[in-house]
Amino acid sequence: MLTNYIQAALHRAIYELLDDGTFYAEIPGLQGLYANAPTLEACREELKDSLEEWIVLGLQLGHSLPVLDGISLSFNKDVA
Numbered sequence: 001m002l003t004n005y006i007q008a009a010l011h012r013a014i015y016e017l018l019d020d021g022t023f024y025a026e027i028p029g030l031q032g033l034y035a036n037a038p039t040l041e042a043c044r045e046e047l048k049d050s051l052e053e054w055i056v057l058g059l060q061l062g063h064s065l066p067v068l069d070g071i072s073l074s075f076n077k078d079v080a
Contacts, residue, residue, distance in 0.1 A: 001071060002055075008068040009051055015043065029066055030054065 015025045018036075023043035026034040033054045035047035055073065058065050065073045 002073070005055070005068055005071045005073055006048065006051060008071055010044075010048060012068070013044075013047060015040065027051065029068075 009027050009030060012029070013025050013027050015023055018024050022036055022038050023040050024034065024036050025043050025047045027047070030051070033047075033050055035043050035050050037043040037046045055065065059073065
């Protein structure tokens, strides 16, 4: 489920080549999540790493993460 959520999020990513020659990426709907790197591949990797950290932090703080492609990472704290 987590892998599918990450893949669904990364499929939504928007990449942009900046004037300084670096790449910028963000995932619409995932607030505060972005990456910037000198190459497209490095930007993708940085975005993926940032996404994983964003998910973990969101879950730790009890944030409601958006449902992506029908995949929800929310859980019932009473069960856990």
